[in-house]
Amino acid sequence: MSESRVPRLRRFLVCEPRHFAVQYAINPWMNPDTRVDVDLAQEQWTALISAYRSHGHSIDRLEPVPGLPDMVFAANSAVVVGGRVFGSLFHAPERRPESSHYDLWFKTAGYDVYRPGSVVEGEGDLVWTGRYLLAGTGFRTTREAHREAQEFFGHPVISLTLVDPYFYHLDTALFVLDDENIVYYPEAFSPGSCEVLRRLFPRAVLATRDDALAWGLNSVSDGRHVFIAPQAEALAARLADQGYEPVPVDLSEFHKAGGGIKCCTQEIR
Ligand code: ARG
Secondary structure, three states, rough: OOOOOOOOOOOEEOOOOOOOOOOOOOOOOOOOOOOOOOHHHHHHHHHHHHHHHHHOOOEEEOOOOOOOOOOHHHHHEEEOOOOOEOOOOOOOOOOOHHHHHHHHHHHHHOOOEEOOOOOEOOOOOOOOOOOOEEEOOOOOOOHHHHHHHHHHHHOOOEEEEOOOOHHHHHHEEEEEOOOOOOOOHHEEHHHHHHHHHHHOOOEEEOOOHHHOOOOOOEEOOOOOOOEEHHHHHHHHHHHHOOOEEEOOOOOOOHOOOOOOOOOOOEOOO
Protein backbone atom coordinates (compact mmCIF):
# COMPACT_ATOMS: atom_id res chain seq x y z
CA MET A 1 0.00 0.00 0.00
CA SER A 2 2.97 2.35 -0.21
CA GLU A 3 2.40 3.40 -3.85
CA SER A 4 3.20 7.05 -4.18
CA ARG A 5 0.13 9.07 -5.03
CA VAL A 6 0.57 11.82 -7.61
CA PRO A 7 -1.54 14.99 -7.30
CA ARG A 8 -2.95 16.69 -10.41
CA LEU A 9 -3.41 20.46 -10.23
CA ARG A 10 -7.01 21.56 -10.47
CA ARG A 11 -8.97 24.67 -11.32
CA PHE A 12 -11.81 25.39 -8.91
CA LEU A 13 -14.71 27.83 -9.14
CA VAL A 14 -15.94 29.09 -5.75
CA CYS A 15 -18.31 31.71 -4.35
CA GLU A 16 -17.66 33.58 -1.11
CA PRO A 17 -20.26 32.99 1.67
CA ARG A 18 -20.88 36.72 2.24
CA HIS A 19 -24.65 36.18 2.17
CA PHE A 20 -24.67 32.63 3.52
CA ALA A 21 -27.54 31.76 5.90
CA VAL A 22 -30.06 29.03 6.65
CA GLN A 23 -33.37 30.65 5.71
CA TYR A 24 -35.38 27.70 4.41
CA ALA A 25 -35.25 23.91 4.78
CA ILE A 26 -34.78 21.87 1.60
CA ASN A 27 -32.85 18.97 3.12
CA PRO A 28 -32.94 17.29 6.58
CA TRP A 29 -29.81 19.13 7.80
CA MET A 30 -31.45 22.53 7.49
CA ASN A 31 -33.53 24.24 10.14
CA PRO A 32 -34.46 27.87 9.51
CA ASP A 33 -34.24 28.56 13.27
CA THR A 34 -30.52 27.77 13.20
CA ARG A 35 -28.28 30.77 13.55
CA VAL A 36 -25.27 30.77 11.30
CA ASP A 37 -22.13 32.51 12.53
CA VAL A 38 -21.33 34.41 9.34
CA ASP A 39 -17.86 35.49 10.50
CA LEU A 40 -16.94 31.91 11.37
CA ALA A 41 -18.36 30.72 8.05
CA GLN A 42 -16.18 33.29 6.24
CA GLU A 43 -13.13 32.14 8.19
CA GLN A 44 -13.78 28.48 7.50
CA TRP A 45 -14.36 29.10 3.81
CA THR A 46 -11.21 31.23 3.56
CA ALA A 47 -9.24 28.40 5.16
CA LEU A 48 -10.54 26.03 2.48
CA ILE A 49 -9.42 28.38 -0.29
CA SER A 50 -5.99 28.78 1.36
CA ALA A 51 -5.65 25.01 1.63
CA TYR A 52 -6.38 24.63 -2.09
CA ARG A 53 -3.95 27.40 -3.02
CA SER A 54 -1.17 26.11 -0.81
CA HIS A 55 -1.44 22.76 -2.60
CA GLY A 56 -1.07 24.46 -5.97
CA HIS A 57 -4.70 24.55 -7.14
CA SER A 58 -6.03 27.60 -8.93
CA ILE A 59 -9.14 29.42 -7.84
CA ASP A 60 -11.72 31.36 -9.82
CA ARG A 61 -14.29 33.35 -7.87
CA LEU A 62 -17.76 34.50 -8.64
CA GLU A 63 -19.44 37.38 -6.79
CA PRO A 64 -22.10 36.28 -4.30
CA VAL A 65 -25.57 37.77 -4.68
CA PRO A 66 -27.67 39.02 -1.73
CA GLY A 67 -30.79 36.93 -1.15
CA LEU A 68 -29.18 33.72 -2.45
CA PRO A 69 -27.88 32.16 0.79
CA ASP A 70 -26.94 28.79 -0.80
CA MET A 71 -24.95 30.33 -3.64
CA VAL A 72 -21.74 29.39 -1.80
CA PHE A 73 -22.42 25.78 -2.86
CA ALA A 74 -20.72 26.23 -6.23
CA ALA A 75 -20.69 22.51 -7.01
CA ASN A 76 -24.42 22.56 -7.69
CA SER A 77 -24.40 25.11 -10.47
CA ALA A 78 -22.84 23.14 -13.33
CA VAL A 79 -20.71 20.20 -14.32
CA VAL A 80 -17.78 20.92 -16.63
CA VAL A 81 -15.95 18.16 -18.49
CA GLY A 82 -13.51 18.82 -21.35
CA GLY A 83 -14.37 22.52 -21.28
CA ARG A 84 -18.07 21.82 -21.94
CA VAL A 85 -20.49 23.31 -19.43
CA PHE A 86 -23.73 21.52 -18.55
CA GLY A 87 -25.76 24.05 -16.53
CA SER A 88 -28.19 23.40 -13.69
CA LEU A 89 -31.91 23.61 -13.11
CA PHE A 90 -32.44 23.60 -9.35
CA HIS A 91 -35.12 21.52 -7.68
CA ALA A 92 -35.99 24.15 -5.06
CA PRO A 93 -37.52 27.41 -6.32
CA GLU A 94 -35.40 29.22 -3.70
CA ARG A 95 -32.22 28.21 -5.52
CA ARG A 96 -33.36 28.59 -9.14
CA PRO A 97 -32.14 32.19 -9.52
CA GLU A 98 -28.54 31.08 -8.80
CA SER A 99 -28.24 29.60 -12.29
CA SER A 100 -28.31 32.84 -14.23
CA HIS A 101 -25.41 34.23 -12.16
CA TYR A 102 -23.28 31.15 -12.70
CA ASP A 103 -24.19 31.00 -16.39
CA LEU A 104 -23.15 34.61 -16.79
CA TRP A 105 -19.81 33.86 -15.13
CA PHE A 106 -19.19 31.01 -17.58
CA LYS A 107 -20.25 33.07 -20.59
CA THR A 108 -17.96 35.91 -19.54
CA ALA A 109 -15.14 33.39 -19.16
CA GLY A 110 -15.73 32.30 -22.76
CA TYR A 111 -17.78 29.12 -22.30
CA ASP A 112 -21.10 28.17 -23.88
CA VAL A 113 -23.57 26.90 -21.30
CA TYR A 114 -26.02 24.10 -22.08
CA ARG A 115 -29.40 24.75 -20.43
CA PRO A 116 -30.97 21.47 -19.29
CA GLY A 117 -34.72 20.91 -19.61
CA SER A 118 -35.02 18.82 -16.48
CA VAL A 119 -34.00 19.22 -12.82
CA VAL A 120 -30.25 18.72 -12.35
CA GLU A 121 -27.93 20.07 -9.65
CA GLY A 122 -24.48 20.04 -11.24
CA GLU A 123 -21.66 18.25 -9.49
CA GLY A 124 -23.93 17.67 -6.51
CA ASP A 125 -25.32 14.72 -8.47
CA LEU A 126 -23.07 14.34 -11.52
CA VAL A 127 -19.64 13.09 -10.53
CA TRP A 128 -16.89 12.73 -13.16
CA THR A 129 -14.61 9.75 -12.56
CA GLY A 130 -12.25 10.34 -15.48
CA ARG A 131 -14.07 7.75 -17.59
CA TYR A 132 -17.76 8.33 -17.01
CA LEU A 133 -20.25 10.32 -15.04
CA LEU A 134 -21.76 8.74 -11.98
CA ALA A 135 -25.20 10.29 -11.67
CA GLY A 136 -27.38 10.45 -8.58
CA THR A 137 -31.16 10.55 -8.59
CA GLY A 138 -33.90 10.08 -6.01
CA PHE A 139 -34.05 13.47 -4.32
CA ARG A 140 -32.94 16.19 -6.74
CA THR A 141 -31.53 15.39 -10.17
CA THR A 142 -33.90 13.50 -12.48
CA ARG A 143 -33.23 10.48 -14.69
CA GLU A 144 -34.26 12.59 -17.63
CA ALA A 145 -31.34 14.90 -16.82
CA HIS A 146 -28.98 11.90 -16.73
CA ARG A 147 -30.10 11.09 -20.26
CA GLU A 148 -29.59 14.72 -21.31
CA ALA A 149 -26.09 14.74 -19.78
CA GLN A 150 -25.17 11.59 -21.70
CA GLU A 151 -26.39 13.13 -24.98
CA PHE A 152 -24.52 16.34 -24.23
CA PHE A 153 -21.17 14.90 -23.16
CA GLY A 154 -21.15 11.64 -25.13
CA HIS A 155 -19.68 9.96 -22.08
CA PRO A 156 -21.40 7.05 -20.36
CA VAL A 157 -23.70 8.21 -17.58
CA ILE A 158 -24.29 5.65 -14.84
CA SER A 159 -27.58 6.28 -13.00
CA LEU A 160 -27.50 5.57 -9.28
CA THR A 161 -30.49 5.80 -6.96
CA LEU A 162 -30.03 7.51 -3.61
CA VAL A 163 -32.32 6.30 -0.82
CA ASP A 164 -31.36 8.15 2.39
CA PRO A 165 -32.66 11.75 2.67
CA TYR A 166 -29.60 12.78 4.72
CA PHE A 167 -27.49 11.94 1.68
CA TYR A 168 -29.69 13.64 -0.86
CA HIS A 169 -26.91 14.55 -3.32
CA LEU A 170 -24.49 12.01 -4.75
CA ASP A 171 -21.57 14.10 -3.48
CA THR A 172 -22.69 13.55 0.12
CA ALA A 173 -22.35 9.77 -0.30
CA LEU A 174 -19.45 9.31 -2.72
CA PHE A 175 -16.27 10.99 -3.91
CA VAL A 176 -13.55 10.27 -6.43
CA LEU A 177 -10.05 9.68 -5.09
CA ASP A 178 -8.21 9.46 -8.42
CA ASP A 179 -8.60 8.00 -11.92
CA GLU A 180 -8.84 4.50 -10.46
CA ASN A 181 -10.78 4.64 -7.27
CA ILE A 182 -13.65 6.12 -5.28
CA VAL A 183 -14.99 6.16 -1.71
CA TYR A 184 -18.70 5.60 -1.02
CA TYR A 185 -21.22 4.82 1.67
CA PRO A 186 -23.10 1.76 0.32
CA GLU A 187 -26.31 2.14 2.37
CA ALA A 188 -26.99 5.53 0.79
CA PHE A 189 -27.80 3.66 -2.45
CA SER A 190 -30.54 1.30 -3.59
CA PRO A 191 -29.41 -2.37 -3.64
CA GLY A 192 -29.08 -2.43 -7.43
CA SER A 193 -27.09 0.82 -7.52
CA CYS A 194 -24.84 -0.49 -4.79
CA GLU A 195 -24.18 -3.57 -6.88
CA VAL A 196 -23.31 -1.39 -9.89
CA LEU A 197 -20.73 0.49 -7.79
CA ARG A 198 -19.32 -2.81 -6.50
CA ARG A 199 -18.86 -4.08 -10.05
CA LEU A 200 -17.32 -0.85 -11.37
CA PHE A 201 -15.06 -0.24 -8.36
CA PRO A 202 -14.24 -3.56 -6.71
CA ARG A 203 -11.40 -1.95 -4.75
CA ALA A 204 -13.36 1.11 -3.58
CA VAL A 205 -13.01 2.35 -0.03
CA LEU A 206 -16.32 1.66 1.72
CA ALA A 207 -17.39 4.27 4.25
CA THR A 208 -19.65 3.89 7.28
CA ARG A 209 -22.72 5.89 8.20
CA ASP A 210 -20.62 7.72 10.80
CA ASP A 211 -18.12 8.71 8.10
CA ALA A 212 -20.99 9.99 5.97
CA LEU A 213 -22.70 11.84 8.83
CA ALA A 214 -19.35 13.47 9.61
CA TRP A 215 -19.31 14.84 6.02
CA GLY A 216 -16.36 12.61 5.12
CA LEU A 217 -17.85 11.72 1.73
CA ASN A 218 -18.13 15.36 0.71
CA SER A 219 -14.39 15.53 0.15
CA VAL A 220 -12.18 16.77 -2.69
CA SER A 221 -9.16 14.76 -3.78
CA ASP A 222 -6.42 15.84 -6.19
CA GLY A 223 -5.15 12.28 -6.45
CA ARG A 224 -2.93 12.60 -3.43
CA HIS A 225 -4.25 15.23 -1.01
CA VAL A 226 -7.75 14.65 0.27
CA PHE A 227 -9.42 17.80 1.58
CA ILE A 228 -11.69 16.27 4.19
CA ALA A 229 -13.80 17.24 7.21
CA PRO A 230 -11.80 16.79 10.46
CA GLN A 231 -14.94 15.21 11.97
CA ALA A 232 -14.36 12.24 9.62
CA GLU A 233 -11.22 11.21 11.45
CA ALA A 234 -11.72 7.45 11.05
CA LEU A 235 -12.14 7.68 7.28
CA ALA A 236 -9.15 10.04 6.99
CA ALA A 237 -7.01 7.51 8.86
CA ARG A 238 -8.03 4.73 6.47
CA LEU A 239 -7.20 6.91 3.47
CA ALA A 240 -3.81 7.71 4.99
CA ASP A 241 -3.18 3.94 5.27
CA GLN A 242 -3.75 3.73 1.53
CA GLY A 243 -1.15 6.38 0.76
CA TYR A 244 -3.40 9.44 0.50
CA GLU A 245 -2.65 12.58 2.46
CA PRO A 246 -5.69 13.91 4.34
CA VAL A 247 -5.87 17.70 4.61
CA PRO A 248 -8.48 18.50 7.28
CA VAL A 249 -10.63 21.56 6.64
CA ASP A 250 -13.50 22.31 9.02
CA LEU A 251 -16.67 23.67 7.38
CA SER A 252 -18.96 23.03 10.36
CA GLU A 253 -21.03 26.20 9.76
CA PHE A 254 -21.90 24.91 6.29
CA HIS A 255 -23.02 21.53 7.60
CA LYS A 256 -26.00 23.44 9.03
CA ALA A 257 -27.14 23.99 5.45
CA GLY A 258 -26.41 20.43 4.39
CA GLY A 259 -23.14 21.30 2.70
CA GLY A 260 -19.42 20.66 3.05
CA ILE A 261 -16.10 20.91 1.24
CA LYS A 262 -17.12 19.44 -2.11
CA CYS A 263 -20.39 21.40 -2.15
CA CYS A 264 -18.37 24.63 -1.99
CA THR A 265 -16.10 23.57 -4.85
CA GLN A 266 -16.79 23.25 -8.54
CA GLU A 267 -14.04 21.83 -10.71
CA ILE A 268 -13.50 23.32 -14.16
CA ARG A 269 -11.99 20.59 -16.32
N1 ARG B 1 -28.65 23.89 1.18
C1 ARG B 1 -28.16 23.38 -0.06
C2 ARG B 1 -29.22 22.53 -0.74
O1 ARG B 1 -29.94 21.84 -0.06
C3 ARG B 1 -26.91 22.59 0.16
C4 ARG B 1 -26.26 22.13 -1.10
C5 ARG B 1 -25.10 21.22 -0.86
N2 ARG B 1 -24.40 20.97 -2.06
C6 ARG B 1 -23.94 19.79 -2.45
N3 ARG B 1 -23.19 19.73 -3.51
N4 ARG B 1 -24.24 18.69 -1.82
O2 ARG B 1 -29.37 22.55 -1.94
